[in-house]
Amino acid sequence: MVSQTFKNLVPLKKERITAALLTEFSTYPLKDAQVARIVKDAQIARGAFYKYFTDLNEAYDYIYHLALVDIHADLKPSSxxxxxxxxxxxxxxxxxxxxxxxxxxxxxxxxxxxxxxxxxxxxxxxxxxxxxxxxxxxxxxxxxxxxxxxxxxxxxxxxxxxxxx
Known part of the structure; x- marks a missing residue:
């Protein structure tokens, strides 16, 4: 779960970080993703990344969840x-x-x-x-x-x- 600090960011900064995550995880498989590229693209310090996310997996989970919400995925159909x-x-x-x-x-x-x-x-x-x-x-x-x-x-x-x- 992303940190409360990330949730409390001003919208513009949060959008910049989210866009950087989307770029990274849309371009590279998770195993090849790099915090260095994300922080450069988001224009934040590496330490800030770890203040917002525990690790790359948590950042990936965050952006993947946004994707599922965006497409309104109903993942539990019954018939x-x-x-x-x-x-x-x-x-x-x-x-x-x-x-x-x-x-x-x-x-x-x-x-x-x-x-x-x-x-x-x-x-x-x-x-x-x-x-x-x-x-x-x-x-x-x-x-x-x-x-x-x-x-x-x-x-x-x-x-x-x-x-x-």
Whole structure:
């Protein structure tokens, strides 16, 4: 969680730091990100960075959270059709978002594998989560073919619904 000091910054300074974070994490994978580039771009001292954020991971979490808020991500749809609808909405909003490059890097490089999925999910729910996640990766990595990926997800969901009945 970002520090209270950061939260209390004047808006212009906070925006400058946020823009520097977005530039860094949209350009470099988290493992290659550097505080030096962020502080130079934000025009702040290195010590100030650590006054606002514990480390690069916390700064990354902050900017990634802003991205999710920006695209209004509803990450807990309940039915297969809602998963399809949420995936489509996420892709559409992401492609228009200033956070697109950040989200693309997050899904293709920075994110850990789906190790944090609830182990108690049913097989069908696990498949739906995995397929929708893969669709997000492919569509953000290859936006020209997003409809192809979404159609494939829709067909997969239809097949799952048929096999469950």
């Amino acid at each position: 297969p059709q809602e998963i399809l609808k949420a995936t489509r909405a996420f892709i559409t909003a992401s492609l228009k978002s200033p956070y697109y490059d950040l989200l693309k890097l997050h899904l293709t490089v920075n994110e850990l594998p789906l190790a944090f999925v609830d182990p108690n999910l049913s097989a069908t729910r696990w498949v739906l989560a995995t397929l929708s996640h893969q669709t997000l990766k492919e569509a953000l990595n290859d936006p020209k073919n997003k409809e192809l990926y979404l159609t494939r997800l829709e067909q997969s969901i239809t097949q799952l619904e048929l096999s469950d009945n």
